[in-house]
Amino acid sequence: xxxxxxxxxxxxxxxxxxxxxxxxxxxxxxxxxxxxxxxxxxxxxxxxxxxxxxxxxxxxxxxxxxxxxxxxxxxxxxxxxxxxxxxxxxxxxxxxxxxxxxxxxxxxxxxxxxxxxxxxxxxxxxxxxxxxxxxxxxxxxxxxxxxxxxxxxxxxxxxxxxxxxxxxxxxxxxxxxxxxxxxxxxxxxxxxxxxxxxxxxxxxxxxxxxxxxxxxxxxxxxxxxxxxxxxxxxxxxxxxxxxxxxx
Numbered sequence: 001x002x003x004x005x006x007x008x009x010x011x012x013x014x015x016x017x018x019x020x021x022x023x024x025x026x027x028x029x030x031x032x033x034x035x036x037x038x039x040x041x042x043x044x045x046x047x048x049x050x051x052x053x054x055x056x057x058x059x060x061x062x063x064x065x066x067x068x069x070x071x072x073x074x075x076x077x078x079x080x081x082x083x084x085x086x087x088x089x090x091x092x093x094x095x096x097x098x099x100x101x102x103x104x105x106x107x108x109x110x111x112x113x114x115x116x117x118x119x120x121x122x123x124x125x126x127x128x129x130x131x132x133x134x135x136x137x138x139x140x141x142x143x144x145x146x147x148x149x150x151x152x153x154x155x156x157x158x159x160x161x162x163x164x165x166x167x168x169x170x171x172x173x174x175x176x177x178x179x180x181x182x183x184x185x186x187x188x189x190x191x192x193x194x195x196x197x198x199x200x201x202x203x204x205x206x207x208x209x210x211x212x213x214x215x216x217x218x219x220x221x222x223x224x225x226x227x228x229x230x231x232x233x234x235x236x237x238x239x240x241x242x243x244x245x246x247x
Contacts, residue, residue, distance in 0.1 A: 005054050008039045013057070013228035020057045021222070027053065030180065047134055068227055070227050075148045075235060078228045079141045086220040087133050094126045097213060100206035108203065111238050112196060114189040121189075122210075125182045138223075140168045140232070144150045147235040157239065165236045169229045175220045 005013070010031045024031045029042055043050040060079050068079065075113050105119040143160055150157040185195070193211035195204050 005031065009035050010039055010042055011222065013039055014224045017173065018055065019060050021219070022060055023053060024176060025055045025218070030184075031218075031226075061171065070223055075144050075228065075231050078223065078231070080145060082220065082223060082228070083137065086216060087137065088224075089131065089216050090129055093213060094129065097206070097209045098126055098172065099201055100209060104200075104203050104206050108200070112203075117189055118186060121182055121186055123138070125179060125186070128175065128179055128182070132172070132179070135168065136172065140165070143168075144228070144232040144235070147232065147239060150239055151235060165232055169233065172229070173225065176225060179217065180221065184219060186210060187214060188207055 010024065010029060014024065014031045021031060023029075027048065028044065029046070030037075035158065039053075040050045043053055070081075073081070101115075101119055101122045109115045109119070139162070143144040143165060146157055147165075151157070190207060193207045193214070195207050199207075
């Protein structure tokens with residue numbers, strides 16, 4: 001086995017090479033919530049050759065346009081990026097998608113039975129996300145920025161009310177996992193957002209917007225789980241080792 005990938009995790013591969021996401025998406029490999037799983041084990045479980053997949057990743061990366069190098073961005077930039085791009089996207093698009101889900105279900109729920117389950121799943125996903133985002137914006141993200149400032153200025157920082165950043169990060173992982181489960185089920189019942197042949201325009205728009213939400217959440221959760229959260233954990237560890245966190 002090629003040592004360049006045999007010990008790597010799925011999320012680690014995408015963190016180092018964002019173009020790998022294109023291959024994993026095509027193969028339906030979860031690299032955000034499932035990012036901690038072994039690349040080789042995931043391939044073997046799905047009955048695909050790790051060497052061939054690795055070759056595809058190397059091929060698609062050659063001569064491709066450069067992707068944003070999230071792994072080398074500092075914590076404060078990553079947080080601002082997530083807030084300004086991914087959180088802003090959700091605040092704008094979640095209610096618009098809800099409108100189309102409700103509209104299409106009301107008009108065509110009897111004809112397309114999957115709409116009845118979608119009309120239950122989507123509000124649950126939307127509600128979970130709208131409860132999730134403020135926890136990051138008001139608790140985890142400010143603390144992450146404070147850790148970076150403390151390290152750069154060689155200043156102490158008070159121990160937060162949650163004790164260690166591992167606690168809110170653990171909660172964020174759990175909530176990401178739940179959102180991922182709902183999203184996976186929506187993907188299944190919509191046949192990967194493939195519209196029926198006689199779908200009306202509202203139906204087409206609904207599925208397109210759901211597909212865009214799926215793609216955005218995949219990148220959003222990947223950046224947080226596999227890049228940002230480990231960086232924040234490392235900052236806190238560095239400060240503790242230098243006795244700069246006041247208890």
